[in-house]
Amino acid sequence: MGYHWNWGVFLARVPSGETSYLGWMLSGLETTLALSLSASIIALVMGSVMGVLRTVPNRWLSGIAALYVEVFRNIPLLVQLFIWYFVLPELLPSGIGNAYKQMHPLLQQFAAAMVCLGLFTGARVCEQVRSGINSLPRGQKYAGLALGFTLPQTYRYVLLPMAFRIIVPPLTSEFLNIFKNSAVASTIGLLELAAQGRQLVDYTAQPYESFIAVTLTFMLLNAVIMGLMHRLEAKTRVPGYIGGGT
Amino acid sequence: MQSRRLFITALAASFLSAPVLAQELSGTLKKIKDSNTIALGHRESSIPFSYYDDKQQVIGYAQELMLKVVDAVKADLKLPNLQIKLTPVTSQNRIPLVQNGSVDIECGSTTNNSERQKQVAFSNTFFVIGTRLLVRKDSGIKDFPNLAGKNVVTTAGTTSERLIRKLNEDKKLGMNIISAKDHGESFLTLETGRASAFMMDDALLAGEMAKAKKPADWVVLGAPQSREAYGCMLRRDDPAFKKLVDAALAKAMTSGEAEKLYKKWFMSPIPPKGLNLMFPMSEDVAALFKNPNDKAFE
Numbered sequence: 068m069g070y071h072w073n074w075g076v077f078l079a080r081v082p083s084g085e086t087s088y089l090g091w092m093l094s095g096l097e098t099t100l101a102l103s104l105s106a107s108i109i110a111l112v113m114g115s116v117m118g119v120l121r122t123v124p125n126r127w128l129s130g131i132a133a134l135y136v137e138v139f140r141n142i143p144l145l146v147q148l149f150i151w152y153f154v155l156p157e158l159l160p161s162g163i164g165n166a167y168k169q170m171h172p173l174l175q176q177f178a179a180a181m182v183c184l185g186l187f188t189g190a191r192v193c194e195q196v197r198s199g200i201n202s203l204p205r206g207q208k209y210a211g212l213a214l215g216f217t218l219p220q221t222y223r224y225v226l227l228p229m230a231f232r233i234i235v236p237p238l239t240s241e242f243l244n245i246f247k248n249s250a251v252a253s254t255i256g257l258l259e260l261a262a263q264g265r266q267l268v269d270y271t272a273q274p275y276e277s278f279i280a281v282t283l284t285f286m287l288l289n290a291v292i293m294g295l296m297h298r299l300e301a302k303t304r305v306p307g308y309i310g311g312g313t
Numbered sequence: 314m315q316s317r318r319l320f321i322t323a324l325a326a327s328f329l330s331a332p333v334l335a336q337e338l339s340g341t342l343k344k345i346k347d348s349n350t351i352a353l354g355h356r357e358s359s360i361p362f363s364y365y366d367d368k369q370q371v372i373g374y375a376q377e378l379m380l381k382v383v384d385a386v387k388a389d390l391k392l393p394n395l396q397i398k399l400t401p402v403t404s405q406n407r408i409p410l411v412q413n414g415s416v417d418i419e420c421g422s423t424t425n426n427s428e429r430q431k432q433v434a435f436s437n438t439f440f441v442i443g444t445r446l447l448v449r450k451d452s453g454i455k456d457f458p459n460l461a462g463k464n465v466v467t468t469a470g471t472t473s474e475r476l477i478r479k480l481n482e483d484k485k486l487g488m489n490i491i492s493a494k495d496h497g498e499s500f501l502t503l504e505t506g507r508a509s510a511f512m513m514d515d516a517l518l519a520g521e522m523a524k525a526k527k528p529a530d531w532v533v534l535g536a537p538q539s540r541e542a543y544g545c546m547l548r549r550d551d552p553a554f555k556k557l558v559d560a561a562l563a564k565a566m567t568s569g570e571a572e573k574l575y576k577k578w579f580m581s582p583i584p585p586k587g588l589n590l591m592f593p594m595s596e597d598v599a600a601l602f603k604n605p606n607d608k609a610f611e
Binding site for chain 1: 407408409428432469474479481492493494501506507576
């Protein structure tokens with residue numbers, strides 16, 4: 068169809084001259100990694116806390132956790148991102164809102180995307196932690212309590228060490244999703260991998276090279292994560308449980 | 314021997330003259346004739362060039378010129394019932410869509426430049442813009458050097474984006490550059506105080522200003538950092554179609570029709586809100602209308 072292929076485009080200098088287009092892609096990859104990893108930490112912490120709260124006997128605590136899940140799981144990710152980035156600063160007291168908006172734009176975009184992705188994925192992790200805990204025989208909890216453990220101690224020493232080992236496989240896919248979902252940050256102007264790819268198209272009019280490179284990089288990234296998570300899975304597998312050996 | 318040479322000469326002559334005699338259609342014109350459909354690419358929010366009105370109809374200055382091209386195609390191919398297929402395009406997908414045949418011609422707010430000419434062909438220019446700044450009147454910003462250390466927003470994928478980055482790098486202005494996804498989002502960034510200035514094509518800035526809550530609070534200023542020629546995109550290496558499109562646009566410009574369209578879209582109230590851009594014709598555009606051409610500025 069008359070396309071003018073040019074794979075050398077990645078080595079060409081960008082118009083402002085300080086790096087090559089490959090340099091742009093690598094800086095985008097860096098941002099994607101930093102964003103996804105920091106959001107993963109938020110997701111894991113939020114998901115664990117809320118997941119535990121969902122299973123405790125106190126109705127108020129489990130209600131709060133249920134509300135969190137319903138809100139963050141049921142609103143589209145893109146909408147959530149726009150709320151964090153555009154709407155929230157306008158709702159804050161004007162002093163705080165303006166101080167936030169005067170920050171370096173990169174920091175604003177990164178913070179909004181990190182919190183948004185972290186809480187969105189946290190809601191999904193929460194449900195996995197809950198199902199991990201619920202998948203354990205009820206007797207384990209009672210055994211812990213009968214031994215004289217308090218409820219927090221029962222969670223800490225009996226339930227959670229088992230639950231986390233059981234949910235490693237579904238956590239892997241959340242971890243992969245966070246990397247792929249991080250591309251939505253390009254819509255608020257954060258120059259992560261997908262945004263750099265788009266920018267390369269704008270500057271060089273070579274869309275296919277750029278999109279192929281972005282696609283392969285994401286695939287490679289996720290293949291590496293899958294490899295690492297498989298090793299973790301093999302190490303932490305509980306014999307006799309789902310996916311575990313005997 | 315003699316007859317053989319004669320035969321070869323005749324053969325060569327017949328090959329050389331064949332295309333001229335047969336007038337065979339090829340390329341886009343053949344595609345249009347065979348399918349009785351022309352595929353037009355348009356923008357969704359490039360006010361006032363190509364955008365949706367409140368009834369989701371595509372309107373605008375570039376859209377009306379594109380329909381004049383369609384009329385010329387109808388007349389040339391003798392297809393009075395030619396069907397029109399409208400496809401919305403974005404600044405990211407417009408080039409691939411033209412190349413792969415989803416769109417035969419795209420008239421919107423696409424700058425003709427040398428990088429894009431490697432992928433697509435451009436028709437005669439139909440508008441010339443300058444890249445300038447939109448700022449709040451009381452901001453104290455008078456020109457580009459005043460932007461040092463400030464947040465500046467521009468729309469991703471535009472020439473303004475690369476110009477402002479280069480300016481920042483060359484003059485060490487220490488600006489923070491925000492790339493928003495479209496013009497509406499850029500203006501939102503400016504209006505909410507995230508950025509002190511919005512750099513873009515002046516005609517589009519006028520369009521965004523007209524949409525503001527209080528248009529009187531805003532002003533377009535600064536020495537233009539570049540001039541850019543807007544043209545329609547076509548597939549490369551299709552001289553027959555390009556000739557037809559160029560002729561239709563040139564006719565509109567030299568006959569005064571384009572001037573009427575200019576008054577309609579840039580000097581009078583336009584849909585959807587009845588706003589008037591009040592954007593007088595620049596010398597570049599006046600010169601273009603007198604002497605239509607397809608030259609890029611860069």
